[in-house]
Amino acid sequence: MKITIATDHVNEKPWNKDGRSGVIRTQDAQAETKKFRQSVRLDLGNGEAYKPGVYELDVEDNMQVGEFGDLKFARRPTMKLIEAKPAPVAARSAA
Template sequence: MIVIEVEDKPVTEKPWQRDGRSGISRSQTAYAATYDTETGKLKRYPVETRIRLGQDQAPYAPGVYILSPTSIYVGEFDALAVSPKLIGFDDFMTMVAPVIQQQKKAG
């Protein structure tokens, strides 16, 4: 479970061009609570990151979110990929509760 906090910051919009196509990339600053790979412990301070927003997606309201399980998918070359989507803790627990219950029964 990755915890991400969004502060009251504006959406950043940057134009892009590639292969004859163009558009606007939208993102919002957030802070991710990450783990130190050497110690295996939660880092003392969150790391600033950017969460991409869809073209018509409303910005996330200030608050604490969880990285949604729907953020992780199998992409190119059958490798895991991440496209961050944020959800509240209660929504996260609703999504993972069936898996947790199944594991309790099996264990």
């Protein structure tokens, strides 16, 4: 599966429930196969943001069986960077 990440921006959503609190950190991406293309959210947990670029996600390597026998996708998938996106070039000022 091809995953494209356009920016290193991290979305942070604070939560508070029953005296506990935290921040849900996600990063927007585009998932693509031969059958579909869809915007998705990648859960970052406390980890670093993915660098912008095109990644290959091996679906079989990122599947697991849950405690009740259900098929689950890895919470933080492992992906291989196949094409880095160049850093934006700063605009030059006129002298």
